[in-house]
Amino acid sequence: MNNNFGIAIHGGAGTILREKLSPKLEQQFRAALTLSISNGYKILQDGGSSLDAVQAAIIVMENSELFNAGKGAVFTHDETNEMDSSIMCGKTLACGCGTLLKHIKNPIIFARTVMEKSEHVLLASDGAEQFAKLHNLEIVEPKYFHTKRRWFQLQVVKENEKETETTRTILDHDGDNSKHGTVGAVALDKDGNLAAATSSGGMTNKRFNRIGDTPMIGAGTYADNATCAVSTTGHGEYFMRLVTAKDISDMMSYKNLDLIDASKEAISKLSAIDGSGGVIAIDKDGNIAMPMNTPGMYRASFSANDKELSVKIFVEE
């Protein structure tokens, strides 16, 4: 038994500024993050698995309207919600992912089911939903994902696109974190097993069935008991190019960097190619790193080492 168990979560990184976040909304975010991490931590404390802990933590965020995952997923250009998810077990390297999901209430449960009940790693679109039905996952109508806040965000982005007469087929709009929403969790359990999981609605106004880094093992999510568990959040395309989550694991494994230095180095590489975002990571000893190059990242951590639940939003906290 390992006494250094712990969990870290994120609810997205981006241009989160104190002056833009109302006290009421800030309080809501802190409460949701607290509930999410507490649910995950309790599972670990009771001797449960890191897989169950990250899943429980993510379900809280998927069921909240606040985060860009599940219920609060952003809208695509075609006014649909298309969700991605992934989960990985550090003990076995087993993993499961879903993409282009439109009717599955909790994409993270879908990812877990793929990991455990299929021989595949990634299932997409209609086929994925057929698989979900076979396994009795909760299916909801698209209107479940229709929230006023996200609908308004899409209208603003489209309006802005019209005004600027954007001719680019892909929108480059960053003002309201339209690119940066994701939720994620990483955990170490008492048995010494690591797990990582990520869930996302992708980018506001995304087109052409764009798939981001969330369902990419190695980019958005990675876990290996020999090193660490990682979940990323930010402009996904950059994490895909750098294969960031696996890169952190490899810098620990091959270069003997510790978790803190490997995670920092990953963010430096992200900055070097003009990418933005953050990562959360936990190693086999329960150390936690949460570096970012954005003004903020919704995040929380709770480990047996620190004995204190920490919830943060802004970079300078």
Add this chain to the structure above:
Amino acid sequence: MNNNFGIAIHGGAGTILREKLSPKLEQQFRAALTLSISNGYKILQDGGSSLDAVQAAIIVMENSELFNAGKGAVFTHDETNEMDSSIMCGKTLACGCGTLLKHIKNPIIFARTVMEKSEHVLLASDGAEQFAKLHNLEIVEPKYFHTKRRWFQLQVVKENEKETETTRTILDHDGDNSKHGTVGAVALDKDGNLAAATSSGGMTNKRFNRIGDTPMIGAGTYADNATCAVSTTGHGEYFMRLVTAKDISDMMSYKNLDLIDASKEAISKLSAIDGSGGVIAIDKDGNIAMPMNTPGMYRASFSANDKELSVKIFVEE
């Protein structure tokens, strides 16, 4: 200018046995591989880019009925053809990928177009095809991909499934390389730039819109001028768990292994988790590695170092 330019290609790895491959079919494979690598090599020799070389080499294989990519793509359980592709530039880390493509004649051209004309890395399904039309790529009817050999393979797999009363939702059939088809190319040009590309029809009888390792940057494809360019072929799910292409690059970068040792080590890791397949890789000095743990891999190489075009199929050649 670098005099060590070169190119390597694969046309899939698997249970390719001398006694199962007729002399006529073997001759056809060797001729197609020769044409593919010659087209790529000529571009490099003339001072063209590694991206153009890998693309040209792959187009030959995509247009052939012999390989599981483009024209010769295998059938899904629903009797459709769903193709994946990816390409990566080692100089800039730019990359483009496509998945669930059904009407694009050359998926590799699609990947290149995503890399160069979009801000995204991976586009899927109908959205991807919409993007392809906007960029005037060649669109074909599904019947273009209907080949007698692949159709027959699907019937055999389905018949076998019926006879064995398989209740698993995912078929585990390996007899005729139904899992292993992919084509790929890696190249180093005279400017010292590396590129990698992969294209695949996936697995015969695949269900639930399964996506394999081909469109996953880091798993099926990776290129970084600092290290190497890699394309994998085999049972994709295992390459996804190991993030094999990026792993080879990282073993060179962080562990100072040379290309040969890093590639061998990647295959050992694949064997350790019961995965099967092979990789092709080229480093910044023009060294080429093509290890596998299967009885065969359709492959060829041609470099300024070796000055000789080499085409091989069986492991012991």
